[in-house]
Amino acid sequence: MEVTHLLCIALQRKSQDILNAMHLVSSTTKLLKNFRDSGWDDFLVKVKLFCKQHQIDIPCMNAQYIARCGKSRSNHDEISVKHYYRVDIFLATIDYQLQKLHSRFNDYIVELFVLITALDPRNGFILFKIDDICKLAEKFYPNDFIE
Template identity: 85%
Template sequence: MYLVSSTTKLLKNFRDSGWNDFLVKVKLFFEQHQIDIPCMNAQYIARRDRSRSYHDEINVEHYYRMDIFLATIDYQLQELHSKFNDHTVELLVLNTVLDPRNGFMLFKIDDICKLAKKFYPNDFMENCASKNRTSTF
């Protein structure tokens, strides 16, 4: 869950403030490989069957930033959220209490009861009523 959380934060940070650094790296790559760098202030002209009215007023940099860079990051964030939505994250976090490493160091009876009540209500009887119970491990 740490990797999902940190990846989401990094992507959001990259989305919000990474464009300029990214553009510098792209330009450097172009120069190193002798690729012509397009004029970013030039008016963008749509190539395919897109509506010209949408792209009439934008420049090349705007197109690459909004339609490519931000759209790609938004898609990645959306995919992460769809795979690891709040419900899934809660289930995975609660499951960490069942980790037997280090003598069940993460074992917390309250979290086990919450896991059983919320995700497996039909599989367990009401034995998790008391919050002050201690582990028998």
């Protein structure tokens, strides 16, 4: 997936600052969610075009899906090929990517990283924000700072 590939490359740069990395994670998550919710039709058009250009047979999407490799759907509802590719492949893959991103960069971690950028000494503490430091202390170290 191009979106996650670009994020991966950006996060591997040694010059990457934390704040920019967190914005990249956030925007990538939003793009993936948008792609999941409304990207299927455009994606399917691109896949069909790719198949035609490379002379790959395109299955009838309205046909009944028949499981291969020993998986039997005899006790399950009949599903179409289109349903299989959309739900079991497309949505499952995006959900997996979103789950991996969330497990590594959950809201708590992202907020923590954004707030600690206020403590970055580079460029004469250019990112220094007293409000962020106070929020960091209140939220993540409430027992260490008493008024």
